[in-house]
Amino acid sequence: MKRKTYLKKIRLANDLMFYIYTHIESDINLDELAASMEIDKFYLHKIFKEVFGRNIYESIKSIRLQKASNLLLTNRYSTISQVANECGYSSQTSFIRAFKERFGMTPKAWRKGGYVAYSNRLIENQTIIQASTGLFEAMEPTIVKQPPLYAYYIRDRGYDEGIKRSWQKIQTLIYAHDLADYQLISLFHDNPAITSLSECHHVAAIATAKESEEINLPKFKIAGGVYAIFKITGKKPDLLKFIQWVYHAWLPKSGYETTTKPPYAIYHKNHHLSDDGVFEMDFYLSITL
Structure with missing residues (x-):
């Protein structure tokens, strides 16, 4: 496969x-999305599975349920129906059925403390935390x-050595283009206390002062808005435990709720x-009242 074709598929x-x-x-x-991207829908399915190892519909379902599992913990003033709607479910019944299939309990049971046992079982197998x-x-x-940020990025599925290799690629890009004015940014899509580390998505990104057509990485916008910033120093296990603390301890007691922004x-x-x-690092958490 030619490099240009490979990069197009990745993008x-x-x-x-x-x-x-x-x-x-x-x-x-x-159908509408494929049309807007000017690509055949079936080819889009093929590329997505080739890159991420999972079909599009499975990914949508997984992301919705992971978002919902967090919001049920952090957004205590939102009803189950509101959480379902915020995560793309038009039917509360279908949401409850999908949630129970994924987590082994209803959203109500999860919110009432079921997540504690689920999280503890998961963390027992995640020795790094x-x-x-x-x-x-x-x-x-x-x-x-916080204003929006525009960044070039590499996405990884799984918290493993792949993330380090992605950062090394970004470091290579910095050296190759003699970049001096930039920010290194990580996006954390998933809560490692309720999602297996092998399933967590991580994004390694670089925001540059100037755009460059020579940078062969996809680009995206990190949403602006109101954020709580935590200044934290430590090692990898501390970061994962910190994320757990933010979602399971700080947010429920803070009086704030979070959003679907990572x-x-x-x-x-x-x-x-x-x-x-x-x-x-400075850790940015999207919040609302």
């Missing part, structure tokens, strides 16, 4: 995945209104690229 698949994540609350019509000694209870965020981090020091494995 199309990532554009579609980005669209799904940013329109998860809507009825995603693949258990390795953290980080304490976050005293952390207090700053609330800001949280992201801007690095001052990237642990995937540092010799000591230490990160320094």
Whole structure:
């Protein structure tokens, strides 16, 4: 396969995945979407599965349920019906059926504490989270209104060595283009306390001061809005445990709710690229009242 063809496939698949994540609350019509992208729908299905190893409909269902599982915990003033609508379900009945199939309990049981046992069972098999000694209870965020960010990115499915390789590719891009004015950004689509690390999606991104047609990576917009910013330093296990704490402890007690926008981090020091494995970052969490 020619490199140009390969890059085109990667870009199309990532554009579609980005669209799904940013329109998860809507009825995603693949016929209309394929037409707008000027591509055959069946070819779009083929490319997506080739790149991500899962068909489009399975991905939409998985993303909706993962978003819903978080919102049920963090948005305590939203009804189950409102959470279902926010995650793209027009029928509460179909949402409850799909949720029970995925998590083994109803949304009501999940919200009443069922998530604790589910999360504990999952974390027992995720030893990297258990390795953290980080304490976050005293952390207090700053609330800001953040503008949109435009970035080039590489998407990975699974929190494994693939993420480090993606960051090394971005580092290679920085050296090859002599970039001096940029930000390194991670997007965290999933909560590792309720989603297996092998299923979590991660985005490694670079926001540059100037656009360049020579950068052969897909580009997207990180949504602006009101965010809570946490300043955190640590190692990889601390980051995963911190994300768990934000969703399961800080948000429910904070008086805020979150949205379907993924949280992201801007690095001052990237642990995937540092010799000591230490990160320094500002972690941005979308919030609303």
